Amino acid sequence: MADDTPKDAGVITPDTEEAKNFIKGLVANGQAAKPRPDGTLPPGATHEIIGETPSGLPILRRRRFSMF
Amino acid sequence: MTKHVPKTSGSAITGAIQIWEDDPGSGVVTQAPLPDPKKTPFAYDFPGAAPAPSSDHSSAAFRYWVAAEALRRGADFWAPALPTKQWQVGPKLKVLLDEGEDLNAYYDRKALNFFHGPSPDGTVYSGDSPDIVCHEMGHAILDSIKPELWDAASQEAGAFHESTGDMSAILSALQLPSLRAAILKDTSGQLYRSSRLSRLAEQLGSAIRAQAPDAVERDCLRNAVNSFNYQDPSTLPMQAPAAQLASEVHSFSRVFTGAFYEALAGFLRASAAHADSPTADELLAVSQQMRDILVEAIVNAPVVSNFYAQVAAAMVQASGKANAAYPAILNSVFVRRAILSLDTATSLQAMHVASAAALAAPAKLGPLDKVALPAAHYGLSEPLVVETPSHPRVFATFAATVNARSREPSGSVAAATAFVDALFAQGRVDYGELRTDKLAFAQGRRMKTHKIVRESGALHLKRRLFDCGCRHCA
Numbered sequence: 238m239a240d241d242t243p244k245d246a247g248v249i250t251p252d253t254e255e256a257k258n259f260i261k262g263l264v265a266n267g268q269a270a271k272p273r274p275d276g277t278l279p280p281g282a283t284h285e286i287i288g289e290t291p292s293g294l295p296i297l298r299r300r301r302f303s304m305f
Numbered sequence: 306m307t308k309h310v311p312k313t314s315g316s317a318i319t320g321a322i323q324i325w326e327d328d329p330g331s332g333v334v335t336q337a338p339l340p341d342p343k344k345t346p347f348a349y350d351f352p353g354a355a356p357a358p359s360s361d362h363s364s365a366a367f368r369y370w371v372a373a374e375a376l377r378r379g380a381d382f383w384a385p386a387l388p389t390k391q392w393q394v395g396p397k398l399k400v401l402l403d404e405g406e407d408l409n410a411y412y413d414r415k416a417l418n419f420f421h422g423p424s425p426d427g428t429v430y431s432g433d434s435p436d437i438v439c440h441e442m443g444h445a446i447l448d449s450i451k452p453e454l455w456d457a458a459s460q461e462a463g464a465f466h467e468s469t470g471d472m473s474a475i476l477s478a479l480q481l482p483s484l485r486a487a488i489l490k491d492t493s494g495q496l497y498r499s500s501r502l503s504r505l506a507e508q509l510g511s512a513i514r515a516q517a518p519d520a521v522e523r524d525c526l527r528n529a530v531n532s533f534n535y536q537d538p539s540t541l542p543m544q545a546p547a548a549q550l551a552s553e554v555h556s557f558s559r560v561f562t563g564a565f566y567e568a569l570a571g572f573l574r575a576s577a578a579h580a581d582s583p584t585a586d587e588l589l590a591v592s593q594q595m596r597d598i599l600v601e602a603i604v605n606a607p608v609v610s611n612f613y614a615q616v617a618a619a620m621v622q623a624s625g626k627a628n629a630a631y632p633a634i635l636n637s638v639f640v641r642r643a644i645l646s647l648d649t650a651t652s653l654q655a656m657h658v659a660s661a662a663a664l665a666a667p668a669k670l671g672p673l674d675k676v677a678l679p680a681a682h683y684g685l686s687e688p689l690v691v692e693t694p695s696h697p698r699v700f701a702t703f704a705a706t707v708n709a710r711s712r713e714p715s716g717s718v719a720a721a722t723a724f725v726d727a728l729f730a731q732g733r734v735d736y737g738e739l740r741t742d743k744l745a746f747a748q749g750r751r752m753k754t755h756k757i758v759r760e761s762g763a764l765h766l767k768r769r770l771f772d773c774g775c776r777h778c779a
Contacts, residue, residue, distance in 0.1 A: 265544060266543060268553075281407075281409060304440055304441065304470070
């Protein structure tokens with residue numbers, strides 16, 4: 238499936254303590270992940286990792302909300 | 306639990322369909338009118354031709370109409386209260402009932418996506434549960450009125466989205482007459498008891514529990530009857546067993562959902578003709594009042610780090626229009642859950658309707674936001690409405706710390722509070738026509754730069770002049 242995430246979707250960067258906590262939590266819980274070759278996210282992931290900062294923290298973009 | 310599963314004849318039903326009332330795990334079936342998924346506003350787009358209705362509970366056709374009915378019922382419930390008449394994605398929202406294997410469901414701004422997966426009792430389909438489809442629909446509803454939450458890098462904002470999904474499932478379920486009657490009977494009219502209304506997604510919870518025993522509640526996915534209280538999510542573990550609170554958004558959502566459910570039960574007791582034996586009609590009315598209060602609060606709440614408190618305070622403000630008893634009920638619940646501080650709740654309680662109306666007045670030419678500060682320590686018996694430094698920051702301007710690093714600016718309310726404290730402490734405020742025998746601060750002879758005036762029924766702090774700043778100006 239091609240990545241047709243809406244173009245106005247924002248980027249979530251670890252530029253505040255709250256954002257860092259948010260991002261670390263998503264990574265720890267498997268809710269932030271790189272897309273699979275077909276562009277889809279693994280089960281349970283809600284955010285796509287689209288890059289990383291010089292300090293190594295990921296930069297994210299929300300792709301969806303989940304039930305669980 | 307009593308199950309009322311009827312015989313399955315496999316024959317099509319004309320004009321009415323069979324549906325799960327809340328979840329296949331509960332196993333209670335009822336009848337509902339044949340829904341029109343394409344009805345506007347908030348139409349749905351199910352790809353392919355609609356199958357003939359079926360009462361074979363294991364069939365794809367049965368699952369199709371269960372989802373279609375729940376989604377139509379949910380959207381029809383929310384629509385009258387919403388300031389918009391379409392989804393964030395447009396007039397129609399796609400529904401994909403089986404996108405492969407996963408014990409989950411998603412809203413991704415393109416569609417509501419459902420899946421299938423294994424369980425000890427066979428294959429489960431997340432789109433077969435009205436609880437789950439109305440949870441995902443709740444995400445889409447919230448996205449249509451608060452799209453900025455989508456990108457918010459905030460645990461509370463994300464958790465509130467999940468809570469809205471669960472609140473949507475509960476309120477949508479209450480639109481079924483048969484379920485309202487059953488819940489009142491099962492709980493003996495005491496709504497704040499664990500029931501199949503408070504328990505969400507029992508079947509999916511069972512399937513997940515088989516793989517991860519401590520990941521979900523013992524009898525469902527999540528339960529709105531819980532005892533979780535607010536804690537700063539940054540101080541919580543990122544993940545924890547279901548019995549504990551974590552900052553993970555689904556876990557943390559239970560704090561707000563629990564408060565919501567407790568308040569819903571409180572509303573019912575307060576509004577019922579007989580508090581211990583409320584009727585199904587009274588429960589319906591309360592569900593609609595809660596919807597209106599929630600929507601108004603969500604629309605008015607600013608997206609900031611303490612989003613729970615913002616929505617809670619806005620709910621208190623909005624609730625007085627529905628019933629004079631509701632603000633105190635909400636305050637009590639939110640304080641008990643630590644979502645609101647006692648100071649905030651006290652301030653909200655003291656604020657009368659005219660004051661709230663002044664705060665909600667539409668903006669003109671980009672005025673600063675207003676906030677009602679607790680003002681007892683200024684000698685005032687009601688809150689004082691002041692403007693806060695809340696315009697968007699066009700330039701990133703920061704003060705410096707001792708090591709020359711940028712210092713995060715104070716929040717706008719903190720900055721306003723410090724400013725007003727200083728004005729009173731320095732004797733710079735003219736109390737105007739107010740009685741002065743109970744004032745905490747002597748009026749003094751210093752030049753009064755600000756004056757308290759009553760506008761639209763509320764006390765406002767207004768600047769009178771700028772002065773030279775000389776301490777001895779009289």
